[in-house]
Amino acid sequence: VHHAMPVIYLMLVIHSAFLAPVGWWTGPTGPLLALLIAAGSAAALLSLAGRIGRRRKVGGTVESFRDAGAGVTEVVCRLESGWKGHKAGQFAFATFQSLEGAHPFTIASADRGDRRITFQIKALGDYTRRLGERLHHGQPVTIEGPYGRFDFRRGSAGARQIWIAGGIGITPFLAWLESLQGAENVPDADLYYSTRVRADDPFATRLEALCKALPTVRLHIISTDRDGALNAELLHQRHGDARRTDIWFCGPRPFGDALRTGLARLGMRRMRFHQEAFEMR
The missing domain is CATH 1.10.287 (Helix Hairpins)
Known part of the structure; x- marks a missing residue:
């Protein structure tokens, strides 16, 4: 298309x-x-002519891939020397098969300086559902990027940080948490992760381990089968007294829109709502 x-x-x-x-x-x-x-x-x-984004393209290979569970395929790519690195929270266009073309995926890992990047790819369509069957070790890959400015460091000074992920929208936050391991300036933040079934989730254990090493980042896993849906009322009840609030959201657009409008209706003061959506293409 x-x-x-x-x-x-x-x-x-x-x-x-x-x-x-x-x-x-x-x-x-x-x-x-x-x-x-x-x-x-x-x-x-x-x-x-293939000239759009050409200066940002770099080759590489698929170093490893695995079925992470819950319809998620984890792909690790080792890129060539032209890769200049990325900031946690950015995304890139990945081409695994030339006939299929490029698809945008969030880079779900921090930049370690070794030219390795990790994608956590959710089966949301025919292509992503069959991706694991089409990959093989050492397969050539072309990466265009990185792009995006989903970065909590761009938030307001002194604002309360609230990070919200819905489903596969957890990927930029995984990169954030990895990048903060061992860092001196770790923000004070509440991370809400909404997932359908906590017991079957492929990221919950990893999130708990990452946040355990970051005492100022408080993790709240909302298992909707048990806890019900995360909503504006709950967030306002817990954080409505903040003078300023920076909310960073990544997940399905209807979920984000409902939270945004609900918090505004409840009178969340001086709120900035940063939203990373899945509707680029």
Whole structure:
């Protein structure tokens, strides 16, 4: 689909150029229309030529992969020397099969300086559901990135930090927690992780181990089968007295929207809601 869109756009441009009424081009909006079409055509051609993001692309290999459980495939890639590293919370486009094209995944590990990155990939569609069957050790991979600014260090000074993850949205927080191991300046934060069944979750034990080494990061695992859904009322009850609040959310958009609107309705004071969503492509 991603490869087809530029072709479809160019076909529509040709169709418009030959069949559009003359008045479209001779009217006052004609030059603007021509400029927009030219810009779109240039972008389409760049996409077809594979030039978008080329400077950020680096090759590598699949070093290991495994079924982590609950429909999650863990993939570790070793990248070539062109990789300049990443910040915890960023994502990258990974191409495991050239015909399939690139897909965006959060980098679920901290930068250790060894050019290794880890993806935790949830089976959310046909491609990701079958990914584990298509991988093999030593398989070539192309990574484009890193991108993104999901970083708690960009928060307001003195604000209470609340981190919220829904399902596979825990991945940037895994990278955050890894990056803070042994660090001098660890924030005071509450991390809420909402999962369907705590007993079957592939990340809960890892989260507990990481947070145990970070006394100022308090972990709250919400198992919805037992505790019910995490909601704005609970968050407001626990943190509504804060003078300023920075909320960092990664998870399904409806979940984040419900929390945002609910907290605003309850009067959460001076709240900044940073949201990383899964709707880029």
